[in-house]
Amino acid sequence: MPRSNLHNVITSAESQARSTTPQDGPGRVLQVGPLMPIVQTAIADEHDAVRLPDGTDRQAFLADHGFEFTVAVTSGKIGVGSELMAALPNLRAVVNFGVGYDTTDVAQARSRGILISNTPDVLNDCVADTALALLLDVFRRTTAADRFVRRGDWLRGNFPLASKLSGKSIGIVGLGRIGTAIAHRLEGFNCVISYHNRRPVPGVGYRYVDTLVELAKTSDALIVAAAGGAGSVKLINSEVIAALGPHGFLINIARGTVVDEAALTAALLSGELGGAGLDVFEDEPNVPTALLALENVVLLPHLASGTIETRAAMAELTLANLDQFLTAGTLRTPIAH
Numbered sequence: 001m002p003r004s005n006l007h008n009v010i011t012s013a014e015s016q017a018r019s020t021t022p023q024d025g026p027g028r029v030l031q032v033g034p035l036m037p038i039v040q041t042a043i044a045d046e047h048d049a050v051r052l053p054d055g056t057d058r059q060a061f062l063a064d065h066g067f068e069f070t071v072a073v074t075s076g077k078i079g080v081g082s083e084l085m086a087a088l089p090n091l092r093a094v095v096n097f098g099v100g101y102d103t104t105d106v107a108q109a110r111s112r113g114i115l116i117s118n119t120p121d122v123l124n125d126c127v128a129d130t131a132l133a134l135l136l137d138v139f140r141r142t143t144a145a146d147r148f149v150r151r152g153d154w155l156r157g158n159f160p161l162a163s164k165l166s167g168k169s170i171g172i173v174g175l176g177r178i179g180t181a182i183a184h185r186l187e188g189f190n191c192v193i194s195y196h197n198r199r200p201v202p203g204v205g206y207r208y209v210d211t212l213v214e215l216a217k218t219s220d221a222l223i224v225a226a227a228g229g230a231g232s233v234k235l236i237n238s239e240v241i242a243a244l245g246p247h248g249f250l251i252n253i254a255r256g257t258v259v260d261e262a263a264l265t266a267a268l269l270s271g272e273l274g275g276a277g278l279d280v281f282e283d284e285p286n287v288p289t290a291l292l293a294l295e296n297v298v299l300l301p302h303l304a305s306g307t308i309e310t311r312a313a314m315a316e317l318t319l320a321n322l323d324q325f326l327t328a329g330t331l332r333t334p335i336a337h
Helices: 003-020 037-047 057-068 082-086 106-112 124-140 142-150 177-187 212-217 238-244 261-270 308-328
Strands: 028-031 069-075 093-097 115-117 169-173 192-196 221-224 249-252 275-278 297-299
Touching: 028 037, 037 308, 057 069, 069 308, 082 106, 093 308, 106 115, 115 308, 124 142, 124 177, 124 221, 124 249, 124 275, 124 297, 124 308, 169 177, 169 212, 177 192, 192 212, 212 238, 221 238, 238 249, 238 261, 261 275
Parallel strands: 028 069, 069 093, 093 115, 169 192, 169 221, 221 249, 249 275, 275 297
Antiparallel strands: none
């Protein structure tokens, strides 16, 4: 066999072996998508992390280097999807900045024994505070009143009456860590609190409702705090929205995919729903144009955890998960999957 052909065979065999055989040691760190600057700097300086290229360079990069990486650091917005995970044959962990991880292929990770971490608990208070801010706003119409003053409309008459929040019946979809933090805040407003989960939460005094339609029927407002993912896509559908009714409000601080955005928009435009407070959307940062002009809708740019204190705590926990994996092969806050 000519030497050039022999070289090609050997090179091909070595490449295949590298792409399928786990590497010794902790391997390399791959950054997937933009991260908080303090996290990007830390993983680059301390772990020589490499950022995954965008666009047309990505495929070639993965073909040449995908086998080198054993851990990926990403965010809840970007994640490690099916194709990317498949292109990382020696991946052993996904370290996620954020509590949500529905953008990561959890099923493939489970089948391959890949660990996944997120940043739970440290953002509960800020997300719950944002839910309450949206709830108060849609009931008392504070930002609408602010626009009323700025337009000079007060010079021509009084602002229309709004509704009080205290004592109202509030339904919570998903009584996990964040949902529970929201409920505790609502107690201070003497609200009647009900919730829907896959199953009742032991030791909780709030009323459990076994269907979302029934929860919506008996609530003045519905707060969506359910986890994202394939199992909750369009969980809040047109039937649930119709049950909430023309005097009801919907608050979403979970994931945009949990609500049927087209059905929600149609109900708001027709008056079949009283109003909404939204921090998340199906195709961020794109917001349905029809919602932009509605005075009974409050729109936020996915900022529920966006405080200096909480983002610092999320960064610290992300880096702690990465450090623990690289030194011990375990994660501080692994998800159950």
